[in-house]
Amino acid sequence: MREILELLERDAALSHHTVATMVGLPVEEVDARIAEWERTGVIRRHRAVVDWARYEDGGHGVEPAGRTGARVTAFIDVSVSPARGVGFDDVAVRISRFDEVRDCYLVSGGHDLRCTVVGPDIRSISDFVSQKLSTIDRVRSTATHFVLATHKRDGDTFTEPEPDHRLPVMP
């Protein structure tokens, strides 16, 4: 029942009751399926999409921190020398273990790994890059891009919603 997952992915706050009505299943079955997905890790967790810039009252450039004190986000491209048998995987796992690394992907193109890293300030991220990331064996180079403003994240547009121009009553 993929539709249930799609609905929850968009709005995890939907009640099971509402989800059941939407997909035309008994609520007990929806309860059971969601519980099963939570148990087996299909649903990793339920979380809110926070516009931190709005919370910070007009601040800019605040990416999803999800970590106490995090204020700054950077995308870091990492070039890695692959090794026989493991390719890039061992290095990717090692980088992923740092708490400040929010995402880590193996990508095509000029670099090998693309990471999202958060920290309380620019200094903390530059320290992370120079002390931790660059010193990992087989990491050849890094390119750090600090986020200046978030316009859209994961399908959510972080701007004012478009006003409803409809007249209140129309045939």
Added chain:
Amino acid sequence: MRPLNATISAIPPSGIRRFFDIAAEMDDVISLGVGEPDFVTPWRIREAGIYALEHGYTTYTGNAGLPRLRELICADLASRYDAHYDPGTECLITTGVSEGLDLAFRVLLNPGDEVIVPEPCYVAYQPCVAFAGGTPVGVPTRAEDGFVIDVDAVEAAVTPRTAAVLIGSPANPTGAVQPPEVLRALVELAERHDLYLLSDEIYDRLTYEGTHTCLGAVPGARERTVVLGGFSKAQAMTGWRVGWLAAPAPIAELCLRVHQYTMLCAPHVSQVAAVEALSNAEGDVAEMVADYDRRRRVFVKGLREIGLECPEPAGAFYAFPSIRTSGLDAETFAERLLREEAVAVVPGSVFGPSGEGHVRCSYATALPQLEQAVERIGNFLRRL
């Protein structure tokens, strides 16, 4: 002063106007009174419109509309509904179904001809017949039948002056979808009495139970049927004013003759946007349709839980619950609900006499608002 046109003067203003005025003065109104999507036109379509403006597509098009758009419409009708029209001679781009209705009646009717219109129906149907010099003849449909057309009742209303039957399916205001067997019976009736058929299919894509049947594809219908459709509902393009008319060549040719003198052409930018809508916006449409369906299920269930009987609306984006248990007539119910609970609905009586005892609620509204509207209507009913 000389008297103004008698036919037009005799048509009362829309009954909706009064509610509009009340609602406009209130804050915090949840409007279920709107006959258009709450979605803004999908960005890829708007972007195509912007591109068209930037590149100077600000001229007239040919009277019949952009050839590419007509080709896409005819291909879509063929693949989706097995309805076959020649883009060159049997398809015309209009400024929405509204213009298509006007064109079709002007072409199909002679003075004094009657047009049978099952009701409750969209408010423009009967006035459009009258504007074209015809006489609309309403035939009731019933909630107990799910507002499915009673073909025997239609046949009983046929007179020697009857020229045509107009249907809308999926229907505004009831959300009813006419089943294929009813459409077949209507076509047989039209053949027996040599009548034209007009089919307003603007809500075709918004069919949630079963699949839509294009009247033009029903055996025997094609030569006597005008099919009207457009982009306002499924593609959320109401304000672009772009739709189409498909009919056999002799009818389409005369419709084009009226259109070329009265409208000249549909807006060029809107036609370019409509090309994008048919070429690349299928995913956006499917997502919106799925969303309407979910809201429909939640909303109809909510109405039933607060004690309103509601025929299953299989299409469009309206629920048409009965409010008879309230003891109020539709007009009073709608006005008090608006003033006391700030929920705007449209009294069913606006759509014809058999709409009395019902109100039209559009669920083209965000889910939290729909849930709140149900709560407010429930409060209102409990206080009565």
